Amino acid sequence: MAVPSGRSIQGVAAVAETFRRAHDEGRAALIPFFTAGYPSLAVLPELLRAAEDAGADLVEVGIPFSDPLADGPMLQKAAATALAGGVRVDAILDILARTKTEIPRVFLTYVNPVLRRGFDRFADNAVASGMAGAIVPDLPWTEARALRRAFSARGLAVIPLVAPTSTDAHLAALRSADGFVYAVSVTGVTGARQSVAGDLETLVARIRQAVPLPVAVGFGIATPEHAQAIGQFADGVIVGSALTEAIMRRPQAPAEATYAFLRPMAEALARARGD
Amino acid sequence: MQSLKRVPDAKGRFGPFGGRYVPETLIPALDELEQAYSRWRNDREFTAELREYLVNYVGRPTPLRRADRMSAALGFDVYLKREDLNHTGAHKINNTLGQILLARRMQKHRIIAETGAGQHGVATATAASLFGLSAEIFMGEEDVRRQALNVYRMRILGAKVTAVASGSKTLKDATNEAIRDWVTNVRTTFYVIGSVVGPHPYPMMVRDFQSVIGREARRQLKKLINGLPTHIVAAVGGGSNAMGIFHPFRHDPVELVGVEAAGEGIETGRHAASIAVAEPGVLHGAMSYLLQDADGQIQPAHSISAGLDYPGVGPEHAYLHYSGRARYETVTDREALAAFHQLAEWEGIIPALESAHAIAWVLQAREHLKAVGARVLINLSGRGDKDVDTVYQLEEEKG
Numbered sequence A: 001m002a003v004p005s006g007r008s009i010q011g012v013a014a015v016a017e018t019f020r021r022a023h024d025e026g027r028a029a030l031i032p033f034f035t036a037g038y039p040s041l042a043v044l045p046e047l048l049r050a051a052e053d054a055g056a057d058l059v060e061v062g063i064p065f066s067d068p069l070a071d072g073p074m075l076q077k078a079a080a081t082a083l084a085g086g087v088r089v090d091a092i093l094d095i096l097a098r099t100k101t102e103i104p105r106v107f108l109t110y111v112n113p114v115l116r117r118g119f120d121r122f123a124d125n126a127v128a129s130g131m132a133g134a135i136v137p138d139l140p141w142t143e144a145r146a147l148r149r150a151f152s153a154r155g156l157a158v159i160p161l162v163a164p165t166s167t168d169a170h171l172a173a174l175r176s177a178d179g180f181v182y183a184v185s186v187t188g189v190t191g192a193r194q195s196v197a198g199d200l201e202t203l204v205a206r207i208r209q210a211v212p213l214p215v216a217v218g219f220g221i222a223t224p225e226h227a228q229a230i231g232q233f234a235d236g237v238i239v240g241s242a243l244t245e246a247i248m249r250r251p252q253a254p255a256e257a258t259y260a261f262l263r264p265m266a267e268a269l270a271r272a273r274g275d
Numbered sequence B: 001m002q003s004l005k006r007v008p009d010a011k012g013r014f015g016p017f018g019g020r021y022v023p024e025t026l027i028p029a030l031d032e033l034e035q036a037y038s039r040w041r042n043d044r045e046f047t048a049e050l051r052e053y054l055v056n057y058v059g060r061p062t063p064l065r066r067a068d069r070m071s072a073a074l075g076f077d078v079y080l081k082r083e084d085l086n087h088t089g090a091h092k093i094n095n096t097l098g099q100i101l102l103a104r105r106m107q108k109h110r111i112i113a114e115t116g117a118g119q120h121g122v123a124t125a126t127a128a129s130l131f132g133l134s135a136e137i138f139m140g141e142e143d144v145r146r147q148a149l150n151v152y153r154m155r156i157l158g159a160k161v162t163a164v165a166s167g168s169k170t171l172k173d174a175t176n177e178a179i180r181d182w183v184t185n186v187r188t189t190f191y192v193i194g195s196v197v198g199p200h201p202y203p204m205m206v207r208d209f210q211s212v213i214g215r216e217a218r219r220q221l222k223k224l225i226n227g228l229p230t231h232i233v234a235a236v237g238g239g240s241n242a243m244g245i246f247h248p249f250r251h252d253p254v255e256l257v258g259v260e261a262a263g264e265g266i267e268t269g270r271h272a273a274s275i276a277v278a279e280p281g282v283l284h285g286a287m288s289y290l291l292q293d294a295d296g297q298i299q300p301a302h303s304i305s306a307g308l309d310y311p312g313v314g315p316e317h318a319y320l321h322y323s324g325r326a327r328y329e330t331v332t333d334r335e336a337l338a339a340f341h342q343l344a345e346w347e348g349i350i351p352a353l354e355s356a357h358a359i360a361w362v363l364q365a366r367e368h369l370k371a372v373g374a375r376v377l378i379n380l381s382g383r384g385d386k387d388v389d390t391v392y393q394l395e396e397e398k399g
């Protein structure tokens, strides 16, 4: 099988390597999210490159879904625009297979498009497209066994999510997980927020106690200041809605908008633990 | 006739269907709901309280009677279970009262719900008002327009109605928005789902609350004819009125017939018959049959009846289809409209357009039903007052 990514290490190992490097540099990893097909599918390679240039460590590529029930208005709008533009899963897989990046990337997808392809076929597609894993926000860990089997057989990770409401039993079940843990910062849907939740540090500490994986925080992170604050105690910072909003404001220059948005965030993270 | 395994299992599965496909944030809330429900469902005080409200507030038991002129015209016996005579005009209130009594015991003071036709929204607003709870009802913009009177009804009852502008602006999108609200306010809020859909334990719980329909019908028929019907017919949107009347007869030698909305015709693609196409997938927290494209994107449903205009169906119906215990048929907008008028003419009852689908199937299958000497029980899930305006507009347009 062709190796579309520029990396020598593939799959979940590349994710581990990414977090290790950021950790060695004394900072949290920067993880931007893009909706594939927004503002168009053709610009996805440019967006990934801009993210890489700005200092991103890992990217999430969202497969747009008609009914994104974990998303707020911004990402709903991006997905609806992408679908209205006729984006198909095959085209997303295809463009990713042709786009090399140094940094690893994972899918963010709702479960139905994955079910529709079948878990094994989707996992094969993910490998061929140079993906390291997938985040599936509406597939709880207790329902994820079959997808995890298909993924781990191919060295890919199903990234688990932890919410502020999560039980200790859920955390205990994540001991066997791969990649990293996605800590959802708030009870709510995606979307930029004014401030970050106060008890987030406690949540991250709880996860660390239970799961031997890096912890990345997402939902609501909008500014370099938020990123810097969270970078003090988390291993990764995920930014989606605010980045999408920045792109939405400059639809003619999405790559520039991406770079301009992410660069200060990367710098803030690099400073975070130094100061 | 075969007896079925007890469903759902501990994971909320009806065979391959059901389960829980929701964000992790909601899993503990579903666990909490499941525990509360299993604690109260057979509690004597809880069931007595629910029964008291069903009798003295809703007006149960609802009548069951032979439709004499219809039976004479068709040449076989037809019985109507009159859920249209419930307070608020449909079966929906059987479920909302049950869930709201549970919400009170769980100390949740804020109620949310989705609604399509507005019947479930009205029933939820009614039950919330009865207990002084605040209610917010999510409704697609398109339905707000189609069912303006029900929006006003909910507002009179003190509920906040939030119009949802995303997606197809109908029930599917209202449900997405209700789930988003629940994820956000999960600690204080109880989500009253309006049909046998959603993540476990909702399909089971809503079925149980609606089963009062079938339990009464069984008793009433025993008294009336000292026997069972040969066929039970009910319209299927999400499937709650159908599950409610089917469930108590599941071990009996009775044909269970669910009627889906064929809209403009299955072949046109503009319909709401998810079991007819039988493509499995996940929508709104459960594995079931859905209207979807090759990529798994949900396709909009189409039906003259807002209450059937939904691209999914409850997982237990998917299971009853899959196991062969029930059969599912379809009826077009046109056939439903004809049945709407026909029942009014024969029996002096204006049915909801949803219920008119059940009537229409009986008309469609009349030759066969007559030939086998059928004794048909139809679940008349709601009254047609809410639809009079829609029907009037349609017929004015046609001239």
Ligand SMILES: Cc1ncc(COP(=O)(O)O)c(C=O)c1O
Pocket: B090, B091, B116, B117, B118, B119, B120, B194, B195, B196, B235, B236, B237, B238, B239, B240, B241, B242, B306, B307, B308, B352, B354, B355, B381, B382, B383
């Ligand atoms: C009168 C009536 N019947 C049927 C339905 C369809 O729902 P279900 O299939 O859950 O009974 C509705 C939904 O609004 C309704 O109002």
